[in-house]
Amino acid sequence: MSSIEITDRLHEAEAEWEERTLKPTLKRMPESSQPFTTTSLTPVERLYTPNSIPDFDYETELGFPGEPPYTRGIHASGYRGKLWTMRQFAGFGSAFDTNKRFRYLLANGQTGLSTAFDLPTLMGYDSDHPFSEGEVGKCGCAISSLSDMEVLFEGIPLENVTTSMTINAPASMILAMFLAVAEKQGADWKKVGGTLQNDILKEYIAQKEWIYPPRPSMQLVIDSIEFCTKEAPRFNPVSISGYHIREAGSTALQELAFTLRDGIEYVQYAVNAGMDVDDFAPRLSFFFNSHNDFFEEIAKYRAARRIWYRVMKDRFGAKSPRSWTLRFHTQTAGVSLTAQQPINNIVRVAIQALAGVIGGTQSLHTDAYDEALALPSDEAALIALRTQQIIAHESGAANTIDPMGGSYFIEKLTRDMEEGAFEYFRKIDSFGGMIEAIDAGFPQREIQDSSYEYQKAVESREKIIVGVNEFVMETAPTAVPLLQIDESTAELQKERLTKLRSERDSSRVDQMLKALADGAREGRNTMPLLIDCARAYCTLGEMCDALKPIYGIYNEPAF
């Protein structure tokens, strides 16, 4: 009996069911008139059956965990050998404050660190720059020089704890300071593990923390990939991020497609620079959002692995299975948190985190319930970590690999995600690449359109948000204790910078900054030069400024 006959028979059976059972039910009890859609406003069918996934082939579409096409996961034993890394993003105030929070999280069972920097640091300004006024230590930790970095990692052995650093435009400078601290601790760079976000493309697309224009920025990224491949092989030099694309209002599919297409762009530029794909691709990692629509998110992660395998093998001819596997970090969706009835956010975060785990994430950050109001308090940060521990040890989600695999719904969504992503790849390729698509404003406009559609769906109440447009309470039911950041960090930072500038060897500083500028002009790899600058206690702002005459600065065109 051929599979076509089976399908035909099932089609008939489904049609009969509709006639016999469904129709009378709908007559008696009509369905809601609101459209049934995912968070991304993609229509969802009433029922999924084998008819929804015609010609489904287990071996080519799913395969087995740890083997191509990796739909079911990249590890043959799933979470049974090793749970995901619980990596809570933290950072506020001064390096002293953040160091204290890091030690608190490690003491409570967290297994890796993740550093949030404040906005001046993210933009490459020192804490005492006029543009930094009012922003120092507010959204993350203030780091202006190696001296701050030494405080940040005081008492934390960098050979043993992996550290993720969320920084992009000045990522190379921060990496240089990080490696200089590791060196001072006596740690071997070859053993130091961690991740630098260093994904500049999504800055132009969504997060918008940039310094230089796209092309020289790509050069900095390629320099750091090349340097880490040789000198810090356990360090992931780029974490290709969809998180911010989603937060900016994209759909799940756009998040997936733009992120993976960014990944393609980095691989292409590195290959063009003469690197062998199998030398660096195994160290690329990804970072995705986890939003409210449980099934859509799970499908997104599964599709991501399958697409990356196909891209690396077919488009780049990668030969090493380590180049084919997509490893990713997940963070729950900050944008989904509500300021209204904030305790409800604990539930949202738990659902989103569970989707990340079922989707096979390698590491996870769970948002704290108070984040629509302020940076997390100690108590809220602890509940967020406990949420992961409950999923890991109580929910059963970690017992078996890819527990949703084979669900007709999930497999159909996974297929649609894959097809949709390749369609976006074709569009972006037709611009000439992601940089050219960014120049033309393509991904930016796609995201703006989606976010406007979503907002309209919320206002028309096609999409219900509990506590916001339904089940609203007039008075604030719970007062939550908020973390307050005052201006004392800014004062402290100003004092520390004044002291640093008076005590360091200023002729060495000038010499290193000049060497950096000369090297960049000559097209040499900037990483060793930046590390020399860091060692000489050049400030972040000085390093970033030294490259501006060579690279130029970016001004966003109007879209």
Added chain:
Amino acid sequence: MDQQRIRVLLAKPGLDGHDRGVKVIARALRDAGMEVIYTGLRQTPEQIVSASVQEDVDVIGLSILSGAHMTIFPRVVELAREAGLDDVMIFGGGIIPNEDIPRLKELGVTEVFTPGARMEEIIECIKRRSRRAKAES
């Protein structure tokens, strides 16, 4: 006809790049028939006020999510008053704790919209309280 339309300058002061909200508002105000000038990211209070004078706007909207609102909002209000923009309505939105709102209003910010505010509310507020609306009534 165009002279009747309310002119709104939307600005995004502060160092953060979270422009999702301001762009949604820009589109909603345009769809509601207003003329919108969006300044782009990272505008200083000086730049915002000078653009407002040049563009002869009725309303200035400030979006801020970085936590620097208590530094930046009062500065914009002060500079606007110095520049003679006494009847220009200034409103704000973003991640702004409730405790800070009374103080901002005291300083001359007409209204502050926090996450969850509806586009309709913002449009209504502008229609009711901008100088063009007052001139017509």
